[in-house]
Amino acid sequence: MGHRQIESDAYKAAKKSNKLCYREFSEVPKHDNFLAYIGDLANLFSGASLTDNANTGVVKLADGRVVCLTETIKGSIVIDPNTLDTLEKFEYSDSWGGLIHSAHPIVTDSEFLTLLPDLLNPGYMVARMDPGTNERKVIGRVDCRGGPSPGWVHSFPVTEHYVIVPEMPLRYCAKNLLKAEPTPLYKFRWCPESKGFMHVMCKASGKIVSYLLWQLFILENSVISYFKICRKCVEIHVSDAFPTKKRFPWKYVGNFQTFSNEIVDHVIPTPQAAVQRIVKQSFKGRGYDTSPNFQKVASVEVPLFVTFHFINAYEEKDEEGRIIGVIADCCEHYADTTILDNLRLQNLRSWGGEDVLPDARVGRFRIPLDGSEKGELYAALNPDEHGRGMDMCSINPNFLGKQYRYAYACGAQRPCNFPNTLTKIDLVEGTAKNWYDEGAVPSEPYFVARPGATEEDDGVVISMISDKNGEGYALILDGTTFEEIARAKFPYGLPYGLHGCWVPKN
Numbered sequence: 001m002g003h004r005q006i007e008s009d010a011y012k013a014a015k016k017s018n019k020l021c022y023r024e025f026s027e028v029p030k031h032d033n034f035l036a037y038i039g040d041l042a043n044l045f046s047g048a049s050l051t052d053n054a055n056t057g058v059v060k061l062a063d064g065r066v067v068c069l070t071e072t073i074k075g076s077i078v079i080d081p082n083t084l085d086t087l088e089k090f091e092y093s094d095s096w097g098g099l100i101h102s103a104h105p106i107v108t109d110s111e112f113l114t115l116l117p118d119l120l121n122p123g124y125m126v127a128r129m130d131p132g133t134n135e136r137k138v139i140g141r142v143d144c145r146g147g148p149s150p151g152w153v154h155s156f157p158v159t160e161h162y163v164i165v166p167e168m169p170l171r172y173c174a175k176n177l178l179k180a181e182p183t184p185l186y187k188f189r190w191c192p193e194s195k196g197f198m199h200v201m202c203k204a205s206g207k208i209v210s211y212l213l214w215q216l217f218i219l220e221n222s223v224i225s226y227f228k229i230c231r232k233c234v235e236i237h238v239s240d241a242f243p244t245k246k247r248f249p250w251k252y253v254g255n256f257q258t259f260s261n262e263i264v265d266h267v268i269p270t271p272q273a274a275v276q277r278i279v280k281q282s283f284k285g286r287g288y289d290t291s292p293n294f295q296k297v298a299s300v301e302v303p304l305f306v307t308f309h310f311i312n313a314y315e316e317k318d319e320e321g322r323i324i325g326v327i328a329d330c331c332e333h334y335a336d337t338t339i340l341d342n343l344r345l346q347n348l349r350s351w352g353g354e355d356v357l358p359d360a361r362v363g364r365f366r367i368p369l370d371g372s373e374k375g376e377l378y379a380a381l382n383p384d385e386h387g388r389g390m391d392m393c394s395i396n397p398n399f400l401g402k403q404y405r406y407a408y409a410c411g412a413q414r415p416c417n418f419p420n421t422l423t424k425i426d427l428v429e430g431t432a433k434n435w436y437d438e439g440a441v442p443s444e445p446y447f448v449a450r451p452g453a454t455e456e457d458d459g460v461v462i463s464m465i466s467d468k469n470g471e472g473y474a475l476i477l478d479g480t481t482f483e484e485i486a487r488a489k490f491p492y493g494l495p496y497g498l499h500g501c502w503v504p505k506n
C-alpha cells in the first residue's frame, strides 16, 4: 500500500509557513493585522484565497483520469492512480467560471454531470462534460424558488432521464463567507422560511416545465405535436389524437406568465383531478402518443430537510410504463443543522461518552409528475435498523439512476458522537445489516461488484478504518452477507478518510 498527500497550493503553503494560508471549509487563516484581512477579502472575490485542498472525494473519469475534488472548483486536482503523485490542476476550458460546484459530480463511463450554484442570481447551472474534454456544457438552469441564495448542493442525484436539483433551506451565505472567523454554520445559513424544493430537469432538453404543461398533456383526445418553452415564451401545438372529434388543432404562442390563465380559460374546462380521471379512462390501452418533444418534469415544494449526501434516485412508472414520479433517497439529518456543529474537531475530541450524534435516516423524496405542487419526504426504513446514524453512502454503481434495493453507509451504535458502524440497507425488506468494531471510525464504504455479477449485492464493500489505537486498516466485507472477509493493516495510522473510490487496475 501507499499513501500520498495531494500537493495542492493550500497544502504546500501550509507546509512552508506552518499555518493555514487559505480559506478552508471550516477554518479561515488567522490574519496578523487588519490590512492582511482586507487583502484576504479582496482575494476572496477573485477566488485566490479559497482553498484548493481537494480532500473531499475522488472520481475516475470515463477517459481514465483520476481527479480529487472538493467544493471549490479550483480544488480539482488530477492524480496518478498508480503512484498517487499529484499531476496537475484540472483546468476547465469553458468560460462558465464560478468559484464553487457540487463536491460530488455524477460520474459514469459516459457521463460527467455537475451543478454550479449561482450565488448572484440564485439558481443552479446543470452542466455536462464529455469524456476526454475539460469543457462543461450547460444543459439548463434552475432558478431558486426560495432565497436569498441557492441551497447548499454538496451532492445531487440523477435518474435515467432526469437530473434532480435539490434546493435545501440550508443556503449559501455570502456574509458568513466573508467573516474572519468561522460561523456556527460555516459559510451557510438556515432559512426555514425559504422552504425546500426539489426540481426535476430533463437531461436531454434541460427543461424544467411548469405543471400546467402536464395538465395540457393529459387533455382528452389531444397530442402535443410540438412545444418549446423558455423563461419568457411558450409555444405549443396540439392536435387531435382521434381526429373524428375535431376539437383541435390548437396552437398557443405567448408569454409564460399568462400561459396558465389562457390555458385554463380556453382549453381546460374541468379541474385538474377531473381531467386526470377522464384521461385515465379514455386513454388506457389506446396507444397514446406522448410526443418525443414533451418532457414531463417537475418542481415541487418538499418538507424542510438537511442532507449532504444523496444515495440514488429512480423513476416510478405506472403499469403501462409511463413515468409518473421520481424517488430520490438521501442520508437525511431531518430539518436539523446541529450535525454541522457536532462534527467540529474540538467537539469530537471532548466527547465524554454521551449519546450526542444527532439522529439521521434514509430520507425518501417522492416527487410526483402529475402536476402536484408538493412532494413527500419520509423514512425509507425504520432508522433504528441502523442506529439512527446515516451518512457517507454508496450503492452498486451499475444501479445508478435505476430502481435499486441496497445501499451501504456509515451508521451508528449508540452511545456515540460520530457514525461508528458500517451498514447495509435493504430498502425492499426495510432492514439493515451492521458491522461494528469498538472504537473504530469507518470512512465511506464503497461497493465493488464482482466481475460478471448479476445480483445487485454480489461483490465486496471496502472501507478504510481508523481503529481505537490510532492505527488503521482496509476492511473488506462480503456485499451479500456483510460478514468480514479480510482486513489489510496499514503500516501507519491514517486520518479519517471521508470518501473513497475504486479504480480497477486495467
Ligand SMILES: [Fe+2]
Residues within 6 Å of the ligand: 056, 057, 103, 104, 154, 308, 309, 499
Ligand atoms: Fe461528501
